Amino acid sequence: MIENIDLSLVNWSRAQFALTAIYHWLFVPLTLGLSFILAFMETAYVRTGDETWKKITKFWMTLFGINFAIGVATGIILEFEFGTNWSNYSWFVGDIFGAPLAVEGILAFFLESTFVAVMFFGWNKVGKKFHLASTWLVAIGANLSALWILIANAWMENPVGMIFNPDTARNEMNSFSDVVFNPVAIDKFTHTVTSGFVLASVFVVGISAWFLLHRREEILARRSIYVAGIFGLASSLLVAMTGDSSARTISKVQPVKFAAMEALYEGQNNAGLTVIGALSGSGEKIGEKEVYDTKMKIQIPGLLSVMTTGNPDGYVPGMKDLINGNPEKGILSVSEMIERGKYARQVLIDFKMAKELGDRESLASLEAKFADKEFTDNYFKYFGYSYFTNVWQVIPAVPVIFYSFRLMVGLGFLFIALFAVALFLYSREQLERRRWFLWLAFFCIPLAYLASELGWVVTEMGRQPWIIQNLMPVHVAVSNISAGSVQVTFFLFAVLFTALLTAEISIMIRQIKNGPKHQEEEK
């Protein structure tokens, strides 16, 4: 039974999922962005007929291929974990999770695998235009694959387009378009893929900077910085825009996460956005959770209100409003949500009893309740709260989210500056002379990976304790297996993924050091 669930099992299962997701995400964003950079470079080759562009494209294609090969199928491990460690969740989400993942599988298999082969093997076998089309289709296919995964992930944060079937204990999709056009999915997709574009652009600019520092492959480096600089600058501005839209959506569908991102405990009008700040315990507590004060803060007055309500005087609820409720602002207290969730759960218990007793009349009326909008909107919507006994249990780890968010945003602005300076120096033909900039660009490569991972830390840690927002807490989702077996596979994955990452880095470093000239000779 859920009440007897082993907390170490929950924590190890979470740690294992986090480990695999973090490693998986080390490979994905480079594929998403570099595929488009390749397409731009090859387009330049086909349009100009300049063989140097072909050489440049082939060099970056090698690095793309290494990353693609090492990263391919690492996401499947996450699916293994759903079936083994998270069986209650997997069953409960039903086809809503399965359908987008199936579309992703088919798209990934047919689009990517077919055209990746043409991209790598087809240089002298197919026409220039067909090859270029294949490169573009790989880029589009890879990004469309991400779309379906992110739709599934967004549903967990804002479950829409479904109806719960008490007979099967599964959610059934009743509106595919609601699932696909879920506002969280749209924000998540645009923000995630554009952040992948930024990472890939930083990667290309950084490696090119390394060539310039070593006075090698100067034409390749300059042209690559030009292409990646434009793509990176446009993408990083888009990341800022989609991040803003994402924050607005989060403030509506996951207000506790939003309050945690800002460490905002007291709701206020004309709320300012904290640019920099340090959290320190105030001595006050909400249940067992510490309340933090933001010290040494630099704030932009009114910006948080503008971001969430569009009005500088708009009211932004704080953590205390969201936990204790604020009737004036139409905010339900968590204790009220717990009561409503318990009622919904009692209806499910009654349904189960009626089924066991063969009471058809009660069965029919109880089943109808789950299709009734009044019940679903006011009670079943809070089903997951029934598993909590204290209101403070719905508060996530505020400092982790607060600092991760700030670091991610700060790095995002650093990358905007990086691309702008790169393009400025390129236009003035001063790239080679500004060695400080080249070193900065090179050392930005790990920072881009850090920013990308921090984005996921904010989104996934921020939605704790939920695996499905308001419907299912993480501790209810786990399978009844031993924590020991999860520990064993945790370390197995740690070894496997570390080996894969080491292999990727070592093969990439070798190919980068060889450069495009050796690459041609190797063949």
Added chain:
Amino acid sequence: MRNSKMKRMTRLSATANNIFRLYYDGFRSMSWWGRRAWLIIIVKLVIMFLILKLFFFPDFLNTNFGSDEERSEYVIEQLTGNK
């Protein structure tokens, strides 16, 4: 009629041959990193599907229950917390 069928067959076999040659020549003339990458892919897939999936990641509900009805009952039991 027969002629056009023959032509279509010839075109199809030429296409199939071209696709085969694309892969065959591609794999044969693969670079050092390409061969290394394929080796890693194969080792990784073997570890994932023949070791991890088989021995460490059985599907919990499929392994422990024979039918969807049993699986539903089990999950409802878990959700309601009542035996």
